[in-house]
Amino acid sequence: MxxxxxxAAISAPRRKRAPAWQRALHSPMFYPxxxxxxxxxxxxxxxxxxxxxxxxxxxxxxxTVIGIIAVGMSFAIFTGGIDLSVxxxxxxxGTIMAGLMVGxxxxxxxxxxxxxxxxxxxxxxxxxxxxxxxxxxxxxxxxMGAAHGLALIYTGGYPISGLxxxxxxxxxxxxxxxxxxxxxxxxxxAVAYIVLHHTAFGRYVYAVGGNEEATRLTGIRVPRTxxxxxxxxxxTAAISGLVITSRLMSGQPSIGxxxxxxxxxxxxxxxxxxxxxRGVIVGTLVGAMLxxxxxxxxxxxxxxxxxxxxxxxxxxxxxxxxxxxxEA
Amino acid sequence: MAAVLSLENVSKGxxxxxxxxxxxxxxxxGEIHALLGxxxxxxxxxxKILCGIYQPDAGTIRLDGEARAFSSYRDACAAxxxxxxxxxxxxxxxxxxxxxxxxxxxxxxxxxxxRSRMLAEASELFERLGIDIDPEISxxxxxxxxxxxxxxxxxxxxxxxxxxxxxxxxxxxxxxxERLFAIMRRLxxxxxxxxxxxxxxxEIFQICDRITVLRDGGFVANCAVSETDHDALVEMMVGxxxxxxxxxRGPRDKNAPVLLEAEIGxxxxxxxxxxxxxxxxxxxxxxxxxxxxxxxxxxLIGAYPTRVARIRLDGREMRFSSPADALAAGIxxxxxxxxxxxxxxxxSCSDNITLNHLAQFYHRSTPFISRxxxxxxxxxxxxxxxxxxxxxxxxxxxxxxGNQQKVVIARWLERGCRILIFDEPTRGIDVGAKSEIxxxxxxxxxxxxxxxxxxxxxxxxxxxxxxxxxxxxGRIVAELADDDIDSETIMRHAVSEPRHDDADAREPAAxxxx
Numbered sequence: 001m002x003x004x005x006x007x008a009a010i011s012a013p014r015r016k017r018a019p020a021w022q023r024a025l026h027s028p029m030f031y032p033x034x035x036x037x038x039x040x041x042x043x044x045x046x047x048x049x050x051x052x053x054x055x056x057x058x059x060x061x062x063x064t065v066i067g068i069i070a071v072g073m074s075f076a077i078f079t080g081g082i083d084l085s086v087x088x089x090x091x092x093x094g095t096i097m098a099g100l101m102v103g104x105x106x107x108x109x110x111x112x113x114x115x116x117x118x119x120x121x122x123x124x125x126x127x128x129x130x131x132x133x134x135x136x137x138x139x140x141x142x143x144m145g146a147a148h149g150l151a152l153i154y155t156g157g158y159p160i161s162g163l164x165x166x167x168x169x170x171x172x173x174x175x176x177x178x179x180x181x182x183x184x185x186x187x188x189x190a191v192a193y194i195v196l197h198h199t200a201f202g203r204y205v206y207a208v209g210g211n212e213e214a215t216r217l218t219g220i221r222v223p224r225t226x227x228x229x230x231x232x233x234x235x236t237a238a239i240s241g242l243v244i245t246s247r248l249m250s251g252q253p254s255i256g257x258x259x260x261x262x263x264x265x266x267x268x269x270x271x272x273x274x275x276x277x278r279g280v281i282v283g284t285l286v287g288a289m290l291x292x293x294x295x296x297x298x299x300x301x302x303x304x305x306x307x308x309x310x311x312x313x314x315x316x317x318x319x320x321x322x323x324x325x326x327e328a
Numbered sequence: 329m330a331a332v333l334s335l336e337n338v339s340k341g342x343x344x345x346x347x348x349x350x351x352x353x354x355x356x357x358g359e360i361h362a363l364l365g366x367x368x369x370x371x372x373x374x375x376k377i378l379c380g381i382y383q384p385d386a387g388t389i390r391l392d393g394e395a396r397a398f399s400s401y402r403d404a405c406a407a408x409x410x411x412x413x414x415x416x417x418x419x420x421x422x423x424x425x426x427x428x429x430x431x432x433x434x435x436x437x438x439x440x441x442x443r444s445r446m447l448a449e450a451s452e453l454f455e456r457l458g459i460d461i462d463p464e465i466s467x468x469x470x471x472x473x474x475x476x477x478x479x480x481x482x483x484x485x486x487x488x489x490x491x492x493x494x495x496x497x498x499x500x501x502x503x504x505x506e507r508l509f510a511i512m513r514r515l516x517x518x519x520x521x522x523x524x525x526x527x528x529x530x531e532i533f534q535i536c537d538r539i540t541v542l543r544d545g546g547f548v549a550n551c552a553v554s555e556t557d558h559d560a561l562v563e564m565m566v567g568x569x570x571x572x573x574x575x576x577r578g579p580r581d582k583n584a585p586v587l588l589e590a591e592i593g594x595x596x597x598x599x600x601x602x603x604x605x606x607x608x609x610x611x612x613x614x615x616x617x618x619x620x621x622x623x624x625x626x627x628l629i630g631a632y633p634t635r636v637a638r639i640r641l642d643g644r645e646m647r648f649s650s651p652a653d654a655l656a657a658g659i660x661x662x663x664x665x666x667x668x669x670x671x672x673x674x675x676s677c678s679d680n681i682t683l684n685h686l687a688q689f690y691h692r693s694t695p696f697i698s699r700x701x702x703x704x705x706x707x708x709x710x711x712x713x714x715x716x717x718x719x720x721x722x723x724x725x726x727x728x729x730g731n732q733q734k735v736v737i738a739r740w741l742e743r744g745c746r747i748l749i750f751d752e753p754t755r756g757i758d759v760g761a762k763s764e765i766x767x768x769x770x771x772x773x774x775x776x777x778x779x780x781x782x783x784x785x786x787x788x789x790x791x792x793x794x795x796x797x798x799x800x801x802g803r804i805v806a807e808l809a810d811d812d813i814d815s816e817t818i819m820r821h822a823v824s825e826p827r828h829d830d831a832d833a834r835e836p837a838a839x840x841x842x
Contacts, residue, residue, distance in 0.1 A: 198697050218683055220684065277674040
């Protein structure tokens with residue numbers, strides 16, 4: 001009986017689309033964008049220097065490192081997992097690039113090697129999670145410590161400097177009036193968007209997060225999917241390692257501590273469910289930029305960095321609170 | 329003697345289902361009362377009403393002749409009703425005594441737990457039950473049977489005068505069952521009233537005094553054990569046959585080529601079962617819940633740990649280490665629990681349906697999905713199985729159960745499988761939708777697809793299947809074909825003990841298949 005009564009209610013006319021405002025309201029982007037606009041307006045009102053074009057460029061540039069890391073973090077969180085190792089993996093990749101370049105390797109090979117190391121460490125995380133059936137939070141926590149240690153061993157604890165001057169392009173360069181790091185970030189997001197929304201693998205990512213057991217029984221290779229997801233997270237961490245090393249013009253072994261928290265915050269602010277299965281990559285971009293304007297605005301206002309952390313914490317809680325009931 | 333506990337004319341409905349309709353049950357002190365019925369007959373609902381988890385829509389519950397309404401499980405416990413669930417509710421890492429007193433530990437004036445008193449009370453309880461368990465041992469170190477005895481002790485520690493036991497013998501070995509019965513007899517002497525649920529009729533005759541039979545949520549009979557026999561009980565449980573919702577039984581090609589041969593031995597068991605499946609055949613897996621039917625289905629697609637799994641498809645040896653391997657070979661499974669195993673709930677209908685055949689919608693030779701192609705094909709298959717939804721973008725979680733099931737079916741139709749395993753395909757679905765699903769299965773079979781249907785509902789097994797394998801205690805105990813398929817025969821095999829006569833009877837047949 002339920003079938004007939006419930007179906008009558010929903011099957012009425014086979015309408016194609018809901019009104020635009022309704023679609024907007026139900027879009028997963030609605031709250032992230034609303035939050036972004038609200039914080040943006042607030043910062044503009046509290047600060048006359050905030051809207052300055054130079055400042056806005058600065059905001060975007062500052063947001064790129066977390067923004068790029070958050071792409072891989074999104075993949076992990078969409079599958080219902082997490083990657084805590086992104087910060088140290090980023091640092092290790094960056095120091096390897098710097099070290100090899102300073103050691104006389106051709107730059108493209110040095111960069112490629114650094115990026116491969118990131119992807120491989122990610123793949124190792126994925127292997128442990130997918131085939132070793134260990135919880136992602138523990139596996140990546142272990143990797144977080146190990147990667148930091150490896151970066152310190154590799155550098156002997158000191159920053160590696162003396163990089164070729166053109167290398168600064170990735171962190172400070174300019175293409176057609178656009179900052180190179182911002183361009184790199186947008187490129188990473190574009191690729192991630194296509195992968196998530198237009199390939200079978202992308203569909204599997206959400207399916208694993210939505211219901212892993214059902215996905216497995218449906219005949220999808222869940223372990224393979226998970227392994228790739230963590231490899232992607234390592235890869236994007238390595239790409240942000242390239243950007244940050246270039247911006248600082250040195251390979252810093254201990255940079256990136258705590259970046260995983262900002263990246264997780266960006267994904268959650270972007271409307272993703274930490275339980276997996278739901279979220280959009282563009283939301284993550286909005287979340288990362290929201291964090292960036294928040295940092296920048298609070299800095300301009302001269303708010304102490306201690307208090308900034310408290311405010312950020314409050315905003316993340318608020319975002320999760322607003323997003324909490326949207327399952328049904 | 330007056331009933332300690334009685335339910336009078338109790339009814340309970342859920343949206344769309346009348347789970348219990350005007351059912352009465354009375355249990356006397358010092359009586360073991362059997363509650364019998366097929367799956368879905370309403371036993372669980374009745375029990376949950378007894379112990380306050382559900383509230384009846386109509387009817388009265390009387391305790392010692394006094395009308396009572398239990399608003400919660402706690403309420404019922406406080407009134408002296410104890411229950412041992414099928415799923416144990418013990419905390420494995422805590423000790424026996426901590427489990428028994430969990431949530432109501434005796435305390436001293438400062439608020440600290442009085443452990444010595446708990447230990448003393450526990451020993452006294454165990455003595456009363458005649459069991460010998462160290463109260464300080466962690467529960468996870470106990471055998472299943474001992475855990476169950478701890479559950480019983482826990483229920484009785486609240487001075488329960490009524491004890492409900494939901495299929496307590498299911499996980500036990502025959503010797504353990506004997507120990508359980510000894511405890512039950514002891515409690516009977518002490519005047520405890522017990523409600524005992526079991527699918528194994530032998531046990532009913534062994535231990536129970538009276539029987540109440542339910543069917544389809546209705547009351548069928550109440551009689552003393554001495555007044556009835558095995559066959560009469562089976563007939564009461566199975567009852568009338570549901571007619572006309574099954575497609576007509578067409579002629580079947582008896583010489584259809586064998587598609588699948590399998591020899592499966594589960595982990596932790598010594599035996600191996602074998603089966604064959606012919607092209608265009610609908611093979612039923614019948615048996616009670618927990619008899620190993622679903623496990624066999626899962627084992628066939630490599631989703632269940634096996635000791636032996638020799639699978640031959642078209643005579644070629646196959647190795648499936650995951651459902652993905654089985655899918656690649658054209659074998660798909662529609663799992664038993666559509667919410668936890670079938671659907672991706674946050675997904676739309678369309679995304680759920682296309683999940684395992686996305687490659688069909690690629691733009692030409694690129695690895696990119698064409699939403700347009702996808703949507704068009706999904707619309708056509710949704711029409712074919714008649715999913716009622718506003719559009720293919722509707723989230724599956726907003727659909728009714730029947731439509732959700734059709735979405736799962738639609739997923740497999742477009743995938744183009746050669747063998748489909750349907751596990752409880754019509755659970756929670758109304759009669760009309762059931763009928764459509766049966767028609768669909770017949771149509772698929774007519775196209776040459778081989779189908780295995782795992783079901784607890786005897787009418788659909790008898791109404792749809794060409795051949796039936798009956799499972800009991802993790803083994804195939806009987807094979808029935810065509811005219812031999814009837815509810816009573818299936819039930820008789822399903823409640824049998826394979827360790828004794830039936831297992832031996834089956835052995836030669838098993839050899840023959842090989």
